[in-house]
Amino acid sequence: MLSTGGLVLVQSTSDHSEKLSLAIFALSEIATKKVLVEKIPFESELDIFCNALLARNDEFQTQFINDLCHQLGSTDPILEQFIPEAARKLGQMWKDDKVSFLDVSFGIDRLQKLVRIYEKKYLGPLYHDYQGPPVLLILPKSETHSLGIITASIIMRKNGVNPFLALGYSQKKLFDLINSIDFKLLGLSASCSNSLDECVKIGKTLKKVIKKDIPLVLGSSIEDPEYEKELKKIFSKITKDPLEAINLIQ
Numbered sequence: 001m002l003s004t005g006g007l008v009l010v011q012s013t014s015d016h017s018e019k020l021s022l023a024i025f026a027l028s029e030i031a032t033k034k035v036l037v038e039k040i041p042f043e044s045e046l047d048i049f050c051n052a053l054l055a056r057n058d059e060f061q062t063q064f065i066n067d068l069c070h071q072l073g074s075t076d077p078i079l080e081q082f083i084p085e086a087a088r089k090l091g092q093m094w095k096d097d098k099v100s101f102l103d104v105s106f107g108i109d110r111l112q113k114l115v116r117i118y119e120k121k122y123l124g125p126l127y128h129d130y131q132g133p134p135v136l137l138i139l140p141k142s143e144t145h146s147l148g149i150i151t152a153s154i155i156m157r158k159n160g161v162n163p164f165l166a167l168g169y170s171q172k173k174l175f176d177l178i179n180s181i182d183f184k185l186l187g188l189s190a191s192c193s194n195s196l197d198e199c200v201k202i203g204k205t206l207k208k209v210i211k212k213d214i215p216l217v218l219g220s221s222i223e224d225p226e227y228e229k230e231l232k233k234i235f236s237k238i239t240k241d242p243l244e245a246i247n248l249i250q
Contacts, residue, residue, distance in 0.1 A: 049061065062117070135156060149189040196227045216235050217235060
């Protein structure tokens, strides 16, 4: 996991040169990508899909995603919009006392499996060997699910960076990793208010040891007035969009 990589230029046949040129072009397009894809309204599809998640109908879920991919002609909206929106919808249903915590936990776990299933299709063959600037994504111990951080890491990889995941690391293990790799961005993930206190503590500690020009980002859509001022002092940006985060890399 700690290995580095990249494109190696070697003498080759014209066929190999053509493939290499295609790869370089694709990666260049990623590096200079500025226009955000228009959001697709998924309201009715989300209702059907979340009901299938809660009913634990695995076969229907997979077929539903396959049909959506075919309809859209791409897996991009599925990984970048649909699955994150499904997770948020499940979380809101739990907050509104419409479903149990057990149901939400099962649904999130199933979403995580679906992300893994469609990851290769989403990334495509050009992204498996490419290693861009390293970024570190940290999941606090108080976070019960890793769906958000895993999805963010996949989106980041497709958009030109090399994400490392630190899931529930101790402070010593976290610092050992930070000292061993020249990370260009550090991010913490918080999907619930219960994690904000730990994110504040980790963020304050990290700011003392990382370089001032290294962005520290909180990946979250939580709005909590109790923490708002403190979080803005600690983090360079608070966003639920991985693309907004990597745009901070210098």
